[in-house]
Amino acid sequence: MAASDILQKLRIAIRPHHEAIHRLNYSRLSLCLPPKVNNLSLYALGLTYYAELYYGLEEAWVSCIGDPAEWLFEQPDTHIHDSPMSGKERHYALLRPMYVPELLRTRRLEADLGLLRSMEIGLETSPHEHNMRSEIRSDIIRRITMKPHLVVAYAWVMYSAILYGGREISALLLTAGPGFWGLSATELRSGKMPCPLSFWHVDDAATVKVRLRTCIEEADHLLTAQEQQDILDEAIEIFNMFEMTTTSLDQQAALMRN
Template sequence: MPAKTGETDRPLSVLINTATRSVHTKLNKLVVSRLSLALPPKAEDASNYVSGLLHITPIYMAFESLWRKILQSGVTVEEEDGPDDADSCDVCGPETAQSEPADLQTLRDILRIPHPLTVDPRTRSLLTNLNLPGLTRSQELQNDIVSLTGWSNRTVTEHLGDAAESPVLSEFLRHIKHSAETRPHVLTAYAWVLYLALFSGGRIIRATLQSVDPDFWVPASAAHHPSASGTGPGVATAAVGGGPLHFFSFASTPDDGEELKTTFKQRLVESEALLTGAEREDVVQEARDIFAFMVRLVTELDDVCGTGESDASHMVRLRSRDSLVVEKERRALARLARKVAEEAERDAGR
């Protein structure tokens, strides 16, 4: 879609927000409605929430891994992932692949690029300037999955691989790979959409997750058979300590990531002059595509989880819950819906 007259003078962030306002609002509404089905009082355990994480994690892994590969341009995939490094992965080096829950064989196959990664100096400068390791979420998402399930790293790998083969998600991953190979500057859109979301609606969602009864997050294996868990008794402790919130938190920073957010926005303003007019249009269109894929992914998750906007009757009740707790959580979810809607309106006006 060609840029309108005068749009070349507008900040790229404003162009993205304006172009995605409608679909962003639609996605927010979908996320809030489905989140209510994954939490008490409509859910008795975190299985649907875990299903959501299993489908979100590969997206972050894909664009973060490809971004890193581009910054390492000139190193062939054979040198990174050759026969001698069969146990390495796209998210961690060979020295950590066996100890971290990121040893992803299926996703590595999707993300493998069979030629040297080279980009022009402008794109390298752009992606280097916008690369803030503190923002990356791949490992944090996997940590949440481990905390919620008590699964071993190998089991996490298997389930992420299965999720990555679902129709919409696999199409999205192939799209990310193709975009990064052919138009690497569009990775800017992924950082803007998928990182900054954690500082707006993500903060509200986090507060809602923190308000849930801590026992809800404890996996059965940790609650009743700690020794059977691949991660041991620490899983239950992590869950009780406020929920599985690595994804939504930036605990390694003194201000919970606020400086990271400010720095990223500032660097985008400073770096967007490196983009041509056509490349700016590419970034805006990629942002539209990201939101469109995310909307489709929610629909796919409805099929996986058997959920819909108004259908939670099929969910198995695994525990009885106090009626006062249930009512408190119902009101909290209603407040969440209102807050996310208000935040979306503020974002659209920025």
Template sequence: MLSQENSPNMPAPPLSPPPSSLSAEINAATRQPHTTLNRFLTSRLPLALPPISSSPRLYTHGLTHFAHIYLTIESLLSDLSDLSTPRNPSLSLLLSSPDTTPPRPALLSLLSTLLPPGLPRSTRLKQDLAQLYGLSDVDLAAHLSHFPGEVVQDFAAHLTATAQARPHVLLAYAWVLYMALFSGGRWIRAQLASAPREFWLSAPPASSSRDRRRRADASQQDSINNLDATPEVPLRFFNFEGEADGEDVKAEFKAGFAAADMVLTQAERRDVIGEALSIFAFSIRVVEELDCLLATPKHIVVPMKGGVDLTIVFHER
């Protein structure tokens, strides 16, 4: 006779949550590369700001590199959100393909709702970059159709290929990239916001003569249409709407992310944690690529008031 707990008529017991959350495991596994990346960014940020820089050219290059990663992940998550729509033709096509295994329903639901309203950055990134480069939306799209460096191209290709094969790894990108906005991103924003308005509204990076003519035409038209308009400082990427300054969005994101603890298998959790390490490794390589492209010095001496010079040393691995 079967015992009650082994009876085939009894429902399966609910999954027990893992001993530690996925977010905590990601943080623990990436602590060392996280520290390295923070050192890289904090030591180089002064290069892009007054008094060392007189224009946001260097910041624009750095933002463009990392913008490609945010744009890629949000495009992939948007595709999954479309798949989750009932009777969506794309879903029917995907299910009919013998070579593709779509995410199981619980995982698809988690990923398609992972970014709460107010968190996606694509629109804000494009607005900032259009202003920084002095390009129209059409010209910016053409500009972003090319990668600014080989490492960024490899990073985006790796992200796309890995997410298509194992969609659950998008959880790693979401946690690492968006939580960064609420931690180190707050500090970076404060440093950027300390630069005077004149710095942000200076001439954009050099480009083709055709782009310069288009910018001049657009600027002239803007001056006609918006005589009293005050240009916004291009820090939309780091800012959030509402009085909570994004803390409400952060809380909603973390609450939704916590559902992963009940959805992922142990093998999938290992994939996510392993991919988080890859994100930091790629991000460090992106900074190194920027160093090469922008000829970052080993150190720089900044004259200070009182006749005392400040020496800034840029960290290396």
């Protein structure tokens, strides 16, 4: 196995792409808030699209590592690296430590979107739109199934978006005021982001940041040189997915305004 700082390489590879997509999406978020709009329909539309990225990652991840309920609280095998590992054992050793429950977004997204849909804000789904979102999820599942080590790229890029960019985005969203989100001022002072904003909240975020960084740094000795390159290439491809998703959202938003 090649020894290398995969996390440092990831940071360098994605830096320009990260800055570009952050500017792109941050500018779009302001269009979803007052005074540009008076309801949550555009925000909800965007969340439905980006949710598919996280659904795809987390579904494929569990498929690679097995049901977490069966192993999450077991003591790790400290002798696992003392002998040659099968492909499945290596994937377990690589991907299970990164499976941090506090990071998972699927349940939060389902809860947020469930509440948004209950608000009757006109979030109808056309067959074409449904197919586009399904393709996003299916493509991620296919890519990870073929190369499970790509989870490293998806986990770092997609959870970093919450852990490192989430505070700035949350601050922007909260400028709309609690009433816009159907919340009381008391709910927003609780220290957590309740539905329909729970997607942006990570319990004990500072600790989780350290744990994610450590797990990815420790992945180096389990990755071949080709797998490391696959991860770097895929990280850039994820930002291409983000850009295509936002472009699709622009088109859907234009249709909603007409």
